[in-house]
Amino acid sequence: MEEAVKPGLWRFGAVELDERLAALRVAGAAVDIDRSSYDILLALLRHAGEVVTKDELLEAVWPDATVEENNLNHNVSVLRKALGEKATGQHYIETVPRVGYRFIAAVETAKPEPGAPAEGTQPPPPPRR
Numbered sequence: 001m002e003e004a005v006k007p008g009l010w011r012f013g014a015v016e017l018d019e020r021l022a023a024l025r026v027a028g029a030a031v032d033i034d035r036s037s038y039d040i041l042l043a044l045l046r047h048a049g050e051v052v053t054k055d056e057l058l059e060a061v062w063p064d065a066t067v068e069e070n071n072l073n074h075n076v077s078v079l080r081k082a083l084g085e086k087a088t089g090q091h092y093i094e095t096v097p098r099v100g101y102r103f104i105a106a107v108e109t110a111k112p113e114p115g116a117p118a119e120g121t122q123p124p125p126p127p128r129r
Contacts, residue, residue: 009110010045013090015083017041026084036061037079040072044093044103053100076101 010017014027022038024031033041039061044052057072076093083092092105 011108011110012045012092012105015092017045024082026082031082033079033082034075036071037075037082040075041079041083044101045107048103048105048107051096051100051102055100057100 008019010019016025017023018025019042024033024038024041040057043057043060054069054072058067058069061067061072061075076095080086080093083090085091085093090105092103094102094104096102
């Protein structure tokens with residue numbers, strides 16, 4: 001699951017995640033989330049549109065610890081709340097029962113290069129059922 005991705009900027013809906021600053025903003029306001037939730041969001045963004053298994057997320061977020069699946073479920077719930085999923089009606093993270101999670105929103109990325117940032121838009125693929 002690990003792949004080298006240059007730190008950059010991720011935008012989806014009214015949300016912006018800046019890897020360089022490890023900062024999350026929703027509708028322009030800074031949102032404070034714990035490191036585990038941040039790492040889960042980043043792993044999902046790096047694999048937007050793909051199912052990321054629970055085991056892959058547990059390994060990515062807690063590589064040297066024995067963590068129960070309930071911790072992952074709790075952190076995803078906290079993350080959804082921080083992103084404002086229920087309040088806005090927007091849906092970013094899809095639960096794939098008994099398997100894992102998939103980031104389903106269209107994601108715009110800007111990966112800064114010295115001199116000029118490169119930008120692109122990645123629409124999500126249709127959900128697989």
